[in-house]
Amino acid sequence: MTPNQPGQIHRLPIAGVKNLIAVGSGKGGVGKTTIAVNLAVALASLGYKTGLMDADVYGPNVPLMMGINRTPMAFGERIQPLEQYGVRLMSMGFLNPGDKPLVWRGPMLHSVIQQFLRGVDWGDLDYLIIDLPPGTGDVQLSLIQTAPITGAIVVTTPSDVSLEDARKAVSMFRQVRVPVLGIVENMSYLDCPHCHQRVDVFSYGGGRRTADEMQVPFLAELPLDPQVRIGGDTGSPIALRKGEGEPFLELARSTVERTADAARQEGPEIEIGE
Amino acid sequence: MTPNQPGQIHRLPIAGVKNLIAVGSGKGGVGKTTIAVNLAVALASLGYKTGLMDADVYGPNVPLMMGINRTPMAFGERIQPLEQYGVRLMSMGFLNPGDKPLVWRGPMLHSVIQQFLRGVDWGDLDYLIIDLPPGTGDVQLSLIQTAPITGAIVVTTPSDVSLEDARKAVSMFRQVRVPVLGIVENMSYLDCPHCHQRVDVFSYGGGRRTADEMQVPFLAELPLDPQVRIGGDTGSPIALRKGEGEPFLELARSTVERTADAARQEGPEIEIGE
Numbered sequence: 001m002t003p004n005q006p007g008q009i010h011r012l013p014i015a016g017v018k019n020l021i022a023v024g025s026g027k028g029g030v031g032k033t034t035i036a037v038n039l040a041v042a043l044a045s046l047g048y049k050t051g052l053m054d055a056d057v058y059g060p061n062v063p064l065m066m067g068i069n070r071t072p073m074a075f076g077e078r079i080q081p082l083e084q085y086g087v088r089l090m091s092m093g094f095l096n097p098g099d100k101p102l103v104w105r106g107p108m109l110h111s112v113i114q115q116f117l118r119g120v121d122w123g124d125l126d127y128l129i130i131d132l133p134p135g136t137g138d139v140q141l142s143l144i145q146t147a148p149i150t151g152a153i154v155v156t157t158p159s160d161v162s163l164e165d166a167r168k169a170v171s172m173f174r175q176v177r178v179p180v181l182g183i184v185e186n187m188s189y190l191d192c193p194h195c196h197q198r199v200d201v202f203s204y205g206g207g208r209r210t211a212d213e214m215q216v217p218f219l220a221e222l223p224l225d226p227q228v229r230i231g232g233d234t235g236s237p238i239a240l241r242k243g244e245g246e247p248f249l250e251l252a253r254s255t256v257e258r259t260a261d262a263a264r265q266e267g268p269e270i271e272i273g274e
Numbered sequence: 275m276t277p278n279q280p281g282q283i284h285r286l287p288i289a290g291v292k293n294l295i296a297v298g299s300g301k302g303g304v305g306k307t308t309i310a311v312n313l314a315v316a317l318a319s320l321g322y323k324t325g326l327m328d329a330d331v332y333g334p335n336v337p338l339m340m341g342i343n344r345t346p347m348a349f350g351e352r353i354q355p356l357e358q359y360g361v362r363l364m365s366m367g368f369l370n371p372g373d374k375p376l377v378w379r380g381p382m383l384h385s386v387i388q389q390f391l392r393g394v395d396w397g398d399l400d401y402l403i404i405d406l407p408p409g410t411g412d413v414q415l416s417l418i419q420t421a422p423i424t425g426a427i428v429v430t431t432p433s434d435v436s437l438e439d440a441r442k443a444v445s446m447f448r449q450v451r452v453p454v455l456g457i458v459e460n461m462s463y464l465d466c467p468h469c470h471q472r473v474d475v476f477s478y479g480g481g482r483r484t485a486d487e488m489q490v491p492f493l494a495e496l497p498l499d500p501q502v503r504i505g506g507d508t509g510s511p512i513a514l515r516k517g518e519g520e521p522f523l524e525l526a527r528s529t530v531e532r533t534a535d536a537a538r539q540e541g542p543e544i545e546i547g548e
Contacts, residue, residue, distance in 0.1 A: 027333055028408045029303010029436075058409045059301055059439045109412075134302045134408070135332045138383075160507035162303075165333045167373040195469035201500055203507065226475050233434040233477065 011148040014117060016124045017051075019259050022144060022152040022178070026165025028059075028134035031186035032155045034232050035222075035251075036131035037065045038239040039153075042252035044086035045239065048126040051081065053116050054091035055143060056133040057109060063093035067235020070094065078121040085240060090120050110142050117147055127259075135165075136172040144178050151181035151262040153219065153255065158185055158206040166207075170214050179265065181258040182219030183211040184251065190224040217258060220251045285422040288391060290398045291325075293533050295455070296418060296426040298447070300439025302333075302408035305460040306429045308506050309496075309525075310405035311339045312513035313427075316526035318360035319513070322400040325355065327390050328365035329417060330407040331383060337367035341509020344368065352395040359514060364394045384416050391421055401533075410439075410446040418452050425455035425536040427493065427529065432459055432480040440481075444488050453539065455532040456493030457485040458525065464498040491532060494525045 014020065023036040033056065040052040054062035063069040068084040072094050081088040092112065122128060130147070132140050144152070152173045156166035166183065173180050185207025190199040201224055211218035222228075231238035239248035288294065297310040307330065314326040328336035337343040342358040346368055355362040366386065396402060404421070406414050418426070426447045430440035440457065447454050459481025464473040475498055485492035496502075505512035513522035 027303055027335075029301055029431075033435075058411045059442070061301075061435045061438065064435055064438060137332045157303075159503055161307075161335045161338055164335065164338060164373075168333070171373050190464070190473070190475065192466045192468060192471070193473060194466060194471040197466070197468040199464070199467060199500070201464065201475075201498065202503055224475065226473070229433055229476055 011146060013148050014122065014128070017122055017128045018125065019127050019150040019263065020130065020148055021127060021181070021255065021259060022130045022132050022147075022149050023155060024132040024140065024152055024169050024173070025134050025155040026136060026167070026169040027156070027162045030134075030155050030157045030162050031222075032134060033061045033065060033131050034228060035153070035155050035184055035186060036129050037062060037232070038228075038237045038245075038248040039252055039255060040087045040127075040129045041085050041237045041239040042245065042248040043127050043129075043255070046249065046252055046256075048256075049124055050086070051088040051090075051122050051125045051128040053120075053128060053130045054089070054093065055113055055116065055130050055139070057092040057112055057139075058133065060091045060093035061232075062089065062091040062131060064235060065232040065237065075121070077119065079115075079119055080121050085237070088122060088125070090116050109139055113139065113143055114146065117143075136168050140172065141176070144173065144176050149178045150259055151179045153181050153184060154216075155184045155186055156207050156210070157187045157202040158200075158204050159202040160206065162202070163206045163210050166210060167214065170216060179262040180216040181255060181262060182217035183207050184219045185221040187224035188221040193226065219254050219258070220247065222247055222251075285420060287422050288396065288402070291396055291402045292399065293401050293424040293537065294404065294422055295401060295529065295533060296404045296406050296421075296423050296452070297429060298406040298414065298426055298443050299408050299429040299436075300410060300441070300443040301430070301436045304408075304429050304431045304436050305496075306408060307335045307339060307405050308502060309427070309429050309458055309460060310403050311336060311506070312502075312511050312519075312522040313526055313529060314361045314401075314403045315359050315511045315513040316519065316522040317401050317403075317529070320523065320526055320530075322530075323398055324360070325362040325364075325396050325399045325402040327394070327402060327404045328363070328367065329387055329390065329404050329413070331366040331386055331413075332407065334365045334367035335506075336363065336365040336405060338509060339506040339511065349395070351393065353389075353393055354395050359511065362396060362399070364390050383413055387413065387417055388420070391417075410442045414446065415450070418447065418450050423452045424533055425453045427455050427458060428490075429458045429460055430481050430484070431461045431476040432474075432478050433476040434480065436476070437480045437484050440484060441488065444490060453536040454490040455529060455536060456491035457481050458493045459495040461498035462495040467500065493528050493532070494521065496521055496525075
């Protein structure tokens with residue numbers, strides 16, 4: 001019932017990848033993929049070499065949100081990532097396009113994720129963002145136990161139901177000793193496009209309160225902005241836009257800082273070539 | 275990579291349970307549990323004997339939304355469901371309260387769900403609603419392969435990202451020959467509480483369009499109403515309220531009709547005692 005102990009974990013580094021950041025959530029539909037996509041695009045636009053791995057193999061929304069869907073090439077045994085908006089990408093959506101659901105059993109899933117992590121030619125990256133599947137299950141556990149994750153971001157909405165699951169996600173990362181870089185409160189509030197009054201659709205402020213209670217940093221609060229959703233639905237992330245993208249650039253800057261803190265606490269980095 | 279063929283499936287009836295309705299979604303956070311909870315409460319208030327099984331063992335939100343959390347009793351080998359608002363309930367949240375995440379491996383999970391289905395003393399029920407975990411994965415497949423499900427409801431928001439995953443959910447149910455009772459479009463639009471103009475936060479109308487395309491019934495469109503969320507966060511489902519609960523009573527009535535249609539198509543019902 002308990003995960004393997006930290007002492008048993010083999011977290012082999014990924015050659016060339018300096019920082020691995022997992023974006024998770026206890027609950028689905030809180031905007032985890034939206035945050036992961038826009039964070040990756042923002043990091044790239046700040047000049048960092050960035051990759052985005054879509055580990056949500058059952059509901060891979062990264063291709064739609066990044067506006068790209070082609071079959072990746074393989075050179076020898078290495079899969080070549082696609083590239084869009086300066087971000088190197090890998091997603092199960094590239095390999096299984098269309099509406100057919102993947103109904104794989106656990107063990108097969110684990111090997112796909114390992115393949116994505118270590119069989120893809122990511123090259124030199126400052127940041128590899130992993131969009132985890134929502135929840136605190138089997139796949140998440142496997143991944144964070146075997147990947148050399150520098151730190152994790154937990155996304156939540158301010159609703160109590162989402163916060164309840166966000167606390168579970170923070171606990172999961174702690175159990176396997178992955179530093180939590182911080183909590184992001186997404187869909188914090190809506191600015192009515194008609195009267196410009198504020199609507200607290202999913203309540204407000206619970207992300208910061210939960211971060212305080214659990215003694216993890218509070219990274220950002222992001223509004224429920226229909227433009228963010230439209231950016232996702234049309235494959236043109238809002239982080240690309242001047243002005244409107246600013247909250248995500250700000251999130252990217254905080255992430256860079258927190259990651260540096262986390263990396264320092266983990267001790268000196270050891271680079272291992274292939 | 276493909277599920278077992280229908281011929282191999284052993285879907286033993288559950289003694290005393292007339293109709294088993296699964297509420298699923300391709301994507302999390304679309305309000306699946308909110309729909310399941312309010313549908314169950316509405317069916318009970320229409321006079322049907324109703325149960326609600328929370329199969330989302332990783333993120334069990336039913337206890338919070340139903341405002342009840344006690345450890346269930348066992349008589350002999352049978353677990354006794356809790357009861358709230360006239361609905362018999364079982365959830366992993368009752369057995370594992372608090373913030374500790376469950377990080378179980380697949381096989382253990384399957385046995386818990388079987389236990390919930392067949393080890394709980396549901397008694398005589400007109401409707402047992404199953405709140406599936408979001409997605410189209412392992413657990414979902416296992417459950418819908420082994421449970422005698424009368425029909426499934428697929429919940430989506432109108433955003434393209436959610437619709438993409440809803441199509442996968444419909445395909446999954448079809449693959450294992452579970453009739454889809456219909457698609458529910460949740461968070462269809464927001465009525466601004468200040469200016470009462472309509473805001474299409476997550477777009478609008480994609481649920482009906484998708485239902486038409488996939489030739490499944492369209493069951494309901496439900497607004498993004500902060501009162502629905504507050505009902506969930508405070509354990510007092512909106513379906514209990516006169517007037518405001520009407521859309522859910524309407525959904526319950528449509529569900530009763532569609533279920534009768536689906537049961538007729540499946541041929542005569544065979545009741546097997548214990």
